[in-house]
Amino acid sequence: MSQSSVFLLMVGGQIESAEFPDFDDIYCKYCFTFGPDWLVTSGLDEGLTQVTKKSRDDRQQFVWNFPLDITFKTTNPFGWPQLIVHAYGIDAFGTDVVRGYGVTHVPITPGRHKIRIPMFVPESSSQLQKLTAWILGRRPEYVDVRVLAQGEGREVTRVRSQGFLTVSFNVVMKDMKKLGYDVIPSEMSTSVIPESVGPNSGGTTET
Amino acid sequence: MAEVHIVGQIVGASGFPDHSLFCKWGINTGGAWKALAGLREGQTQVDTPQQHDAAYWAHPIDIHYATKGLQGWPKIHFQVWHQDSFGRNELYGYGFCHVPTTPGMHEIECPTWRPSGSFKEQVSQYFLGGGPQLKNPDLIYSGADRYRLHTIAMGSVHVRLGVILRNFDKYGIEC
Numbered sequence: 525m526s527q528s529s530v531f532l533l534m535v536g537g538q539i540e541s542a543e544f545p546d547f548d549d550i551y552c553k554y555c556f557t558f559g560p561d562w563l564v565t566s567g568l569d570e571g572l573t574q575v576t577k578k579s580r581d582d583r584q585q586f587v588w589n590f591p592l593d594i595t596f597k598t599t600n601p602f603g604w605p606q607l608i609v610h611a612y613g614i615d616a617f618g619t620d621v622v623r624g625y626g627v628t629h630v631p632i633t634p635g636r637h638k639i640r641i642p643m644f645v646p647e648s649s650s651q652l653q654k655l656t657a658w659i660l661g662r663r664p665e666y667v668d669v670r671v672l673a674q675g676e677g678r679e680v681t682r683v684r685s686q687g688f689l690t691v692s693f694n695v696v697m698k699d700m701k702k703l704g705y706d707v708i709p710s711e712m713s714t715s716v717i718p719e720s721v722g723p724n725s726g727g728t729t730e731t
Numbered sequence: 732m733a734e735v736h737i738v739g740q741i742v743g744a745s746g747f748p749d750h751s752l753f754c755k756w757g758i759n760t761g762g763a764w765k766a767l768a769g770l771r772e773g774q775t776q777v778d779t780p781q782q783h784d785a786a787y788w789a790h791p792i793d794i795h796y797a798t799k800g801l802q803g804w805p806k807i808h809f810q811v812w813h814q815d816s817f818g819r820n821e822l823y824g825y826g827f828c829h830v831p832t833t834p835g836m837h838e839i840e841c842p843t844w845r846p847s848g849s850f851k852e853q854v855s856q857y858f859l860g861g862g863p864q865l866k867n868p869d870l871i872y873s874g875a876d877r878y879r880l881h882t883i884a885m886g887s888v889h890v891r892l893g894v895i896l897r898n899f900d901k902y903g904i905e906c
Contacts, residue, residue, distance in 0.1 A: 545782060559793070601895050602768045602795040604738040627789050632738055632893035633835050642743065642787035644778060673791055679753070679774035682814075685743075686781035704898045705736075709833040709906065 529599050531700045532565070535630050537693040539573060539590040539609060542643070544687035547623050550586050550613040551575040552689075556594060556630075557673040559603010567594030592693075601705065605630045606673045609689055611643060619661030626689050627672040633707050638692045644685040733899050734767075735796045737805065737830055739892035741775060744811055744843075745785035746886025747823055752786040753777040754888065755810040758794060758830070759872055761803010769794035777814050785889075792892070801904070805830040808871045809888050811843055821860045824885035827872040831894050832906045839890045844882040 539552055556569040573590040596605055606629050613623040624643025631637040646664040648654040657663045671677055700707065737758070744752055757772035775788035796805065808827035812820045824843030831837040846863045847853060856862040870877065899906060 600795075601736045601738065602793060604736075604793060604893075606791060627740075627791065629738055629740060629791065629793075629893065631836055632895055637836075642789060644776075644787060644789070647779070672789070675770045675773040675791055675793075678776045678790065681776040683776050683778050684781055685778050685783075685787040704901065706834045706896045706899065707893075708835055 528699070529703065530597055531599075531703055531705070532698040533596045533598070533605070533630070534696040534698070535592065535594050535596075535605070535693055536696075537592045537691060539588050539592065540638075540690045540692055541588065542586045542611065542687060542689040543584065544578075544586065544611070544613070544623055544643070545584060546686065547613045548578050549575055550611050550623055552588060552590070552609050552611045554590075554592070554607060554609045555669065556605050556607055557670050558596065558598075558605040559600070561600040562596050562598040562603055562605060565595045565597045569594055592691075601632075604632065607691065608669050608672055609641065609643075609691070610669060611687075611689065615658075615661055617661050621661055621663045622665050624685075624687050624689070625666065625669065625672055628691065631693055631695050634695050634697055636692065636694050638690065641689045641691060642685050643687040643689055644683040647682045647684050649682075732797045732799060733902060733904070734897040735798065735805070735830075736895040736897075737769075737792060737794045737796070737892060738895065739792050739836075739890065741788050741790040741792065741809075742889040742891050743778070743785050743787035743789070744886055744888045747786070747811065747813070748885075749813055749823075750784075750786065751777060751779045751814050751816075752823065753812055753814060754788060754790070755812065756790070756792075756807060758792075758805050758807050760796065760798075760805045761800075763800035764796050764798045764803055764805065767795040767797050804832060806872045807890070807892075808868075809841065809843065810868070810871070811885070811888060815860065819860065822862060822864045824888075825865065825868075825871045826888055828890070830892060834894050834896045834906075836891065836893045839892060841888045841890060843885045843888060845885050847881050847883040 552573040611623045626641035626643045775790040778786040811824040826841045826843035828841040
């Protein structure tokens with residue numbers, strides 16, 4: 525039996541809802557970024573949600589309930605996938621402006637996770653730029669959103685956080701334990717994965 | 732060789748007296764550890780929150796270590812700085828915490844402290860800003876010579892870290 529060195533990560537979930545107290549009419553664009561050892565085997569790694577309005581009650585929530593479904597294949601956990609969501613809204617003059625960027629890693633443990641991501645926008649460097657940005661509707665944006673998934677190059681950016689986005693993930697892994705990776709503490713010292721399952725294995729484990 | 736993957740983000744900070752904060756972070760290990768991939772230090776964006784009190788950075792951390800021994804388990808240390816409207820940077824706090832030793836997702840709240848100077852320095856810090864800083868930043872995560880310091884508590888840094896271990900049970904390590 526050949527020892528494959530590949531494990532699979534299946535992520536299902538949804539972009540559930542968001543809170544943006546000052547804005548209305550928002551839609552989201554999302555993308556998954558990952559390291560060079562990762563490959564998407566099925567599902568979409570980019571997409572666009574619907575435009576939604578705030579709820580007319582005390583919660584003031586935006587709800588998308590947008591499905592996320594993607595499966596990755598990799599040999600190395602380095603470069604673990606991250607979900608980048610950018611929310612756009614319509615300003616007073618009718619143009620699309622950025623309302624927030626958010627980024628989070630796909631959880632590394634199997635199971636159900638609900639994560640509340642803070643959303644932030646880049647700030648203009650001066651008051652004059654702020655005024656022209658507001659008038660012309662050309663707010664500061666990231667040229668390539670994938671810079672949010674990296675650690676470098678962000679130290680020169682000034683941002684303003686406004687709002688939160690709630691995403692839920694259902695994570696399933698295949699063959700990660702077989703390759704020696706442990707993501708759950710309880711499985712480490714007790715379980716032994718049998719080499720083969722069948723009538724000859726005997727059903728006993730060795731310590 | 733056993734391997735450790737640290738996958739997570741520095742979420743943000745709360746409890747600091749002013750907004751417009753950024754964080755310089757680094758991961759420090761002992762001699763038996765070797766970083767195979769990923770950045771070991773960095774600096775986050777500067778965040779000024781609109782409504783709430785906490786600053787949010789969402790700075791990703793993705794590091795792959797290989798190790799021959801348990802000594803010198805990775806420690807992540809932070810320096811929280813405040814950037815005012817003139818572009819001056821002022822130190823707001825130092826803090827560190829060990830990377831968790833159990834695999835899985837962890838939410839960590841790391842408290843921070845700032846060196847407090849003499850009374851005269853504190854008064855000048857109140858009006859002008861600035862203040863004493865550590866000459867040697869190794870003191871953030873080491874215990875040697877700490878007894879000389881007088882410090883005051885500041886806010887806390889929130890980190891969400893996922894730890895993936897590989898081959899630790901092969902070497903008989905229980906964690």
